[in-house]
Amino acid sequence: MFLLAAMPAVAQQKITLPEIWSGAFAAQGMDELKAMDNSNEYTVLNANYNTGSATIDLYDFTTLNKISTLVDSKRYKEFEGIDDYSFSPDEKQLLLATGSEQIFRHSFVADYYIFDIKEKVPVAVSDQKIQEPTFSADGSKIAYGRDNNLFVYDLATKNTKQITTDGKKNAIINGITDWVYEEEFAFVRAYEWNKAGDKIAYIRFDETAVPQFSMDMYNQGLYPQVETFKYPKAGEKNATVSLHIYDVKTNTDKEIKLGNYFDFYIPRLKWTNDAQTLSVQVLNRHQNNLDLIFIDATTGTAKVVLNEKDKAYVDVTDNLTFLNDNSFIWTSEKDGYNHIYHYAKTGKLIDQVTKGAWEVTTYYGFDNKTGNIFYQSVENGSVNRDIYRISINGKNKVRLTAQTGTNAATFSPNFDYFINSFSSAVKATEYTLNSSKDGKLVKGIVNNDALMTKLANYNIPQKEFTVITTAKGNQLNAWFIKPKDFDATKKYPVLMYQYSGPGSQQVNNEWGSYDDYWFSMLAQQGYIVACVDGRGTGFKGAEFKKVTYKELGKYEVEDQIDAAKVIGQYPYVDASRIGIWGWSYGGFMSSNCILKGADVFKMAIAVAPVTNWRFYDSVYTERYMQTPQENPTGYDDNSPINHASKLKGSYLLIHGTADDNVHVQNSMLMIEALVQANKQFDWAIYPDRNHGIYGGKTRLQLYTKMTNFIKEKL
Incomplete structure (x- = not known):
């Protein structure tokens, strides 16, 4: 009896560093979860790290049933697994990245293939590793970066056109960000197709005058190799940036004069729903003045439609969303907390959608059908995250998540459902399907009950x-x-x-x-x-x-x-x-x-x-x-x-x-x-x-x- 009573205490296991860093306590997830745009479905990248293979699987949002495997890497000699993927606008083709080679934190080059979902035949975009390829709006072309220049590949003719020619390492970069933009503005692709697929807006970086930093790479060789790259330290010269619009039909390039700016940043560019109107965010070097500028791509004229100032600094927003009438959603902390605002296309404020002594942490989208906005916030305590819906006029707010902890959502294209990722300090991540109307649970998808059972043996505090x-x-x-x-x-x-x-x-x-x-x-x-x-x-x-x-x-x-x-x-x-x-x-x-x-x-x-x-x-x-x-x-x-x-x-x-x-x-x-x-x-x-x-x-x-x-x- 004494031995039996003592067993639970003896059986408690101790956590070890080899277990931690071997991934013994890793939680299950849904990697590269992406909602489709044209159907009520979503995809997940299911990777097998033991074999190096991966599949992209398609699921139904309503039933959660697997519909099909879109691609299985092990069936194709071209693929060393699948590192990343994106869809063509009609979602009939995939762009697949394989054999990736990291450059900096976010940037990488890879072998990219166009994969027709019906024909299931991979076609190489280039015979070299490339960066940041994207489909045009009509799906007929792909733009990408290589060796600091931009290229356009035509899917029908399989011809490639080089649209910039002055790219040079540590000097000129076209359409791909420099080191400091990548690290601090958190984006790599500095070009965008418009809605008609006939124009590409891009940022050109002239790094010539930026001081250079060098690192020795030892690599077990007899002599170290020296890696050099442009790195502007505080108070030093930044890259000179300029905005350009390339016309695909006429093969002409136009530099856009943004206005009377000196030593400035272009941290975001995005085409509006009007195919010939481009929006850019421009920051002064102190980053305490941000202008949202609309540019007429046909004339090149630029107009400031919104200005944000702060006595300290203004945060760049990733939540700029253009609605059907080209009015737009904007997030700002101008009232002291980060909130959602609705502006007319002229830049006139229509409504402050959310208000209160709490922060909106993620904007998910606008449902044209119901007029609802969906977002994540810390209204339920700054250490927690919940999902809400609210009318675009700021009324009828509903909390859609019931459990206290961290909730994050992926919404179905029709906004009827969302996949909720929930975890807390005491509950490993679980994924569930929920109704966007009232947040009610529809069905469980992935849980980590096995991990929780395993951890029970460790008596973790x-x-x-x-x-x-x-x-x-x-x-x-x-x-x-x-x-x-x-x-x-x-x-x-x-x-x-x-x-x-x-x-x-x-x-x-x-x-x-x-x-x-x-x-x-x-x-x-x-x-x-x-x-x-x-x-x-x-x-x-x-x-x-x-x-x-x-x-x-x-x-x-x-x-x-x-x-x-x-x-x-x-x-x-x-x-x-x-x-x-x-x-x-x-x-x-x-x-x-x-x-x-x-x-x-x-x-x-x-x-x-x-x-x-x-x-x-x-x-x-x-x-x-x-x-x-x-x-x-x-x-x-x-x-x-x-x-x-x-x-x-x-x-x-x-x-x-x-x-x-x-x-x-x-x-x-x-x-x-x-x-x-x-x-x-x-x-x-x-x-x-x-x-x-x-x-x-x-x-x-x-x-x-x-x-x-x-x-x-x-």
């Missing part, structure tokens, strides 16, 4: 959500993971995790990532793990987010230090054993905290940190800081490299040498500053690894190193 009020009166969202056998009479060490970048969020009610399993592993080993979202983070209004303007690393660091002091006062916390860690902006933060909060934090780990904002790119840094020439003290007062002499605790600095984003220069010069301050610290450099530091056993080795450092120093 749950996240506890709370709000911390600092001595300065700031109320900050937080979560804690405590040991499962937590004893309030004991004293525990605490590891704080954060990111803290502008508009970000780490305290959210969602199923965890690999890091969360690591945190649970640390809790099993006797640590409390905590996370606090300080001022500057997102989804609590513009004022809370933009308080850090011109002083990145001041208020966010204050809040982490002040939160640590509050946590240190808890009776079950050993205030002499509080550590902090973070990656990228989080590494910048953890570095600042161990230096500025030297009497609060015992240890810190910084992975791929910015150590001096003068080293980081122009678009991101200047959005929040202006230029170093305009704001030198804002840069210097809050850069860790200038506070190296304050180090008291244990510090681990980690970086990859092939980080094209936050250059290893940041860590190398931080190392030199610490050496010259005669400070002892630990560091690790990962050859040829980028900002993500992964590949092979890299993540396992990295997290083993960090775990050992925490156990030794905290």
Whole structure:
């Protein structure tokens, strides 16, 4: 009887790093879920990572039944699996990417094939790897980028026309973004077909005067190879951009004069429903003035129809949607929170559709049939996400999701149904079919019950959500993971995790990532793990987010230090054993905290940190800081490299040498500053690894190193 009673305690398994990084706890999902435009169906990319093969399967939105397999890669010698896919406008053909080669975070080249769904015969678009191909509106042509130029392939004749000729590496790029646009404006394809398929609008980047950055790539060779690319750092010369419209019928190219702009960005371009009217968003370099401009493609005339200004910065919107009458949906935080607005095609405001002290987080679309708008918001608490529908006049709002956590939707083409992805901190992701009328469950699709059953054997502790009020009166969202056998009479060490970048969020009610399993592993080993979202983070209004303007690393660091002091006062916390860690902006933060909060934090780990904002790119840094020439003290007062002499605790600095984003220069010069301050610290450099530091056993080795450092120093 004694042995039987003891069995449950003995049977509880401990999480291990090899399990985490082998994917043992990975959740099931619906990869590349795409709703069709012309039928009430959706597709999913079902990949078999063991065999390297993949299928694109078609499903009925109403019944969820599989209709057919559109393509199976293993049946074709041309395909090394399927990396990406898109449909022709009539959805009778597919563009399939295979053999992809990554360039930067979002960009890649691949072998692309046109795949006729009925004939099931793949046809190569080009005999070389290409970028960002798209069908014309009538499906007769495909435009794509290659070697910094744009090309048009005719499906009927199989002829290819090169429509730009001056593309040159590290000099001129046509129709594909440069490094800083890709990273900070988050798009690669800088060209768009119009609705008639007779014109292509594109952005041309002249990088000639942009300073060049070089990285050594070791690659196990006798001599390292040098990778060079254009990278504009804060205050340095950006690429000169110009807007062009190419007429496919006449083979003529016209540069569009946007107006009296100097040193500006074109972060978005989109054709309206009028085939000869193009819209572009234009930002000044300070990014505090955004103009929405309509361009007549036949005459080239440009007119500002909407202007947004802000004392700090204006966020670019991805939610511009043109309705049948060419009125448009726009999202803005001009009233202090991000909301949906409806404008006439002239730019005159018709209605503010959503209102309140909460943020719209995703705009899903407009249903012409019912006049309803569908969106996601944090109205049910800033750590949660719910799906709503509302009339375009701002009335008749209905919450369509019932479970508290993170809900995300993919709507059917007729807006009758949506596939809801739901998870919470205690519930792994599940996919269900729901009614768009009232949100009621129609049918389950994918669940992770098997994973939940498996995890039950590990007795994983749950996240506890709370709000911390600092001595300065700031109320900050937080979560804690405590040991499962937590004893309030004991004293525990605490590891704080954060990111803290502008508009970000780490305290959210969602199923965890690999890091969360690591945190649970640390809790099993006797640590409390905590996370606090300080001022500057997102989804609590513009004022809370933009308080850090011109002083990145001041208020966010204050809040982490002040939160640590509050946590240190808890009776079950050993205030002499509080550590902090973070990656990228989080590494910048953890570095600042161990230096500025030297009497609060015992240890810190910084992975791929910015150590001096003068080293980081122009678009991101200047959005929040202006230029170093305009704001030198804002840069210097809050850069860790200038506070190296304050180090008291244990510090681990980690970086990859092939980080094209936050250059290893940041860590190398931080190392030199610490050496010259005669400070002892630990560091690790990962050859040829980028900002993500992964590949092979890299993540396992990295997290083993960090775990050992925490156990030794905290």
